[in-house]
Amino acid sequence: MNYLITGAGRGIGLELTLFALENGHSVITLVREPNNARSLAQAKKEYGDKLSVFKCDIADPESLAQAHSQAHELLGDFTLDVLINNAGVLLDDEERFDQLPLEKVINSLHVNAVGPVSVTQAFLPNLNKSASAKLVNITSQMGSIADNASGGYYGYRMSKAALNMFAKSFAVDHPKIITLLIHPGWVRTDMGGAQAPLLPRESARGVFKVISEATKNETGRFFDYKGKELPW
Ligand SMILES: NC(=O)c1ccc[n+]([C@@H]2O[C@H](COP(=O)([O-])OP(=O)(O)OC[C@H]3O[C@@H](n4cnc5c(N)ncnc54)[C@H](OP(=O)(O)O)[C@@H]3O)[C@@H](O)[C@H]2O)c1
Numbered sequence: 524m525n526y527l528i529t530g531a532g533r534g535i536g537l538e539l540t541l542f543a544l545e546n547g548h549s550v551i552t553l554v555r556e557p558n559n560a561r562s563l564a565q566a567k568k569e570y571g572d573k574l575s576v577f578k579c580d581i582a583d584p585e586s587l588a589q590a591h592s593q594a595h596e597l598l599g600d601f602t603l604d605v606l607i608n609n610a611g612v613l614l615d616d617e618e619r620f621d622q623l624p625l626e627k628v629i630n631s632l633h634v635n636a637v638g639p640v641s642v643t644q645a646f647l648p649n650l651n652k653s654a655s656a657k658l659v660n661i662t663s664q665m666g667s668i669a670d671n672a673s674g675g676y677y678g679y680r681m682s683k684a685a686l687n688m689f690a691k692s693f694a695v696d697h698p699k700i701i702t703l704l705i706h707p708g709w710v711r712t713d714m715g716g717a718q719a720p721l722l723p724r725e726s727a728r729g730v731f732k733v734i735s736e737a738t739k740n741e742t743g744r745f746f747d748y749k750g751k752e753l754p755w
Contacts, residue, residue: 525603527551527649529581529642530610532560534712535661535730538723539607542731544570551598553579553590553610553642581610581638582630591645603649605734608639608686609661613714615678623677631678636685643693656700659734660690664706664747669754687745687755694743701737704745705730706753721748 526543530536531552537560543550544566550573554560557576567574575597579590594601612634614627639660643650650656664670666683687704694702707726711719729748736750745753 524548524605525551525601525653526605526607527553527603527642527646528607528609529553529579529638530555531576532556532563534714535707535710535723535726536607536609537562538727539609539730540574541566542724542727544573546731549573551575551577551594551601551603553577553581553587555580555610581642582633584641587641587645600652601649602652603646604653604655605657605659606643606646606650607659607661607734608642610638611635611661611663611714613676613679615676618675618677620675620677628678628681631682632685635679635682636689639686640689650700657734657737658690658693658697658700658702659730660686660702660704661707661730662686662690662704662745664753667745667754691743698739698742701739701742703734703737703741705733706745706747708748 526548528536528540528550531540532554540550540552554576557578563576577590577593580586614631615623663683665676665680666687668684690702690704707730708721709715709719710721710723710726712723726748733746733750747753
């Protein structure tokens with residue numbers, strides 16, 4: 524199968540990419556700075572044409588358009604079976620509300636919510652070519668309104684709640700595409716921090732199981748990496 528994964532240079536995106544390659548899939552990656560993505564460069568040596576790396580800032584329409592056209596130049600009118608919107612930022616973890624810079628809220632919304640919408644828009648024709656297309660959005664439990672008992676994280680929580688709503692509407696409008704929202708767990712990455720209990724590999728394994736077992740029954744729903752359904 525053909526995968527496209529955003530934010531694949533490090534963290535969960537890198538692990539999802541390696542997991543897909545190890546399982547025999549082809550992966551197109553969108554990476555903000557390929558020169559910094561040393562693990563991907565290493566994987567490229569091992570997997571050759573099965574892995575393509577395109578420079579792309581998902582929050583910059585010009586950069587996305589360029590990556591889109593480079594991918595089509597290299598791979599032709601390719602079929603995409605699974606698109607994983609993984610790239611994300613956590614910008615306002617330490618902020619008190621009265622000191623919260625609004626740019627952080629705007630940038631969170633831009634990368635975490637608008638970014639996945641624009642990547643999905645760009646590659647929808649490729650997804651539509653697959654008989655079993657899946658759109659996977661790596662969201663967060665912190666985007667759950669029902670689960671929010673601790674407050675804070677305004678931009679991050681708002682952006683993931685917005686991402687959830689995007690995916691729900693997309694699922695309703697595109698019944699042939701299985702659309703999922705997956706919380707990857709609290710994962711030991713640059714974003715999750717050193718205290719996080721879950722290794723990226725364990726998270727990626729769980730996320731992959733949820734993706735591969737998902738049927739039309741699961742479309743438009745919100746799960747964690749263990750397949751447990753989460754409240755909106
Ligand atoms: N870690 C956790 O505990 C946790 C929990 C819940 C949800 N999540 C979600 O899981 C996803 C991956 O998180 P992570 O823990 O792997 O984070 P991470 O280690 O901070 O990595 C984030 C990735 O997103 C990329 N990215 C950020 N902004 C981008 C942009 N504008 N364009 C393209 N790529 C961009 C980064 O690229 P650069 O290297 O260029 O910065 C990096 O590859 C995120 O959506 C996050 O919200 C994580």
